[in-house]
Amino acid sequence: ATNSLSTLGDAWSFHFHDDMWSQITGEEYTPNAPDPRSSHTCVLVHESAEHIFPATASMIVFGGMAKSRVTDVASVVSEVWRLDLQEHADNTVSGEWQLLHPSGTPPQARFDHAAIAHQNGLLVYGGCESSSAFSDVWQLEYTGSQINGFARPTDYRWRELYHSPSPPPYLPPPPYHPPPAPSAPPLYLGNNATTGMGLDMPPPPFQPPTSSPP
Numbered sequence: 598a599t600n601s602l603s604t605l606g607d608a609w610s611f612h613f614h615d616d617m618w619s620q621i622t623g624e625e626y627t628p629n630a631p632d633p634r635s636s637h638t639c640v641l642v643h644e645s646a647e648h649i650f651p652a653t654a655s656m657i658v659f660g661g662m663a664k665s666r667v668t669d670v671a672s673v674v675s676e677v678w679r680l681d682l683q684e685h686a687d688n689t690v691s692g693e694w695q696l697l698h699p700s701g702t703p704p705q706a707r708f709d710h711a712a713i714a715h716q717n718g719l720l721v722y723g724g725c726e727s728s729s730a731f732s733d734v735w736q737l738e739y740t741g742s743q744i745n746g747f748a749r750p751t752d753y754r755w756r757e758l759y760h761s762p763s764p765p766p767y768l769p770p771p772p773y774h775p776p777p778a779p780s781a782p783p784l785y786l787g788n789n790a791t792t793g794m795g796l797d798m799p800p801p802p803f804q805p806p807t808s809s810p811p
Contacts, residue, residue: 604664604671606633608656608680610690621682621692626666630694631678637661638712640719642739643748652684655747657697657719659737662708673726675706677737681747701755704735718753734759 608621622630643655658678664671677697684690710724710731717739724731734757741752 604633604635604662606631606666608692610682612688615688619689621690622680622694627694629696631658631676631696632663632665634658634661634663634674636708638710638719638721640712640714642714642717642719643743645746651686653746654682656680656682656692657714657737659712659719659721660707660710660724673706673708675703677703677753679750695750697750697753699737699753699755700740700751702757703755704733704757705731707731717748720758732761733757 605624606622607624609618610621611618624633637658637660639656639658641654641656643653645653656679658676658680660673660675662671663674663676677699679695679697680692681695682690682692704721705726707724707726710721712719712721715736718737721735721737723733736756736758738754738756739748739752740754741748743749743752
């Protein structure tokens with residue numbers, strides 16, 4: 598066994614009913630499939646209604662570190678790919694890749710970002726590129742009108758929702774000052790009236806005797 602890491606480009610589905618994994622796409626090179634990648638995000642969109650058969654959905658993949666199958670060189674990318682999925686009667690799932698062509702200005706290439714599905718598109722936050730870290734927010738907006746089936750690769754648009762020119766400056770935490778210890782009444786060494794030994798509490802304050810009037 599070696600300690601080297603391999604970048605993968607396969608896709609799998611898990612069937613909860615059968616408690617079983619099945620492979621959708623493999624590692625073999627095809628012109629219409631993305632290069633193997635890591636540190637990307639993927640979301641599931643365009644899920645068909647429950648009464649539609651065969652059931653369909655799409656998985657959108659954005660960004661990451663892609664390793665070229667041709668040059669074997671890894672680079673940070675801003676590509677958007679979609680895996681169109683179809684479930685069959687035997688519970689197997691097949692898929693076909695498509696490279697999307699969204700309109701608008703795309704976000705800068707990045708990896709280790711966060712993304713969630715939003716209205717058949719996705720929202721993207723942050724990420725890294727080399728030594729730079731981002732704090733911007735982008736939306737891949739679905740602009741088509743298709744309800745069931747697969748949308749066209751051009752039915753998407755990039756929109757920047759929030760831009761921060763630079764991350765906030767680092768502020769060191771304030772110095773720690775331990776709270777003052779609670780004051781305790783003094784203790785006196787001596788004989789205890791009950792046990793004849795130990796620690797006694799201080800005696801009560803002296804009260805001068807009161808003289809009765811003549």
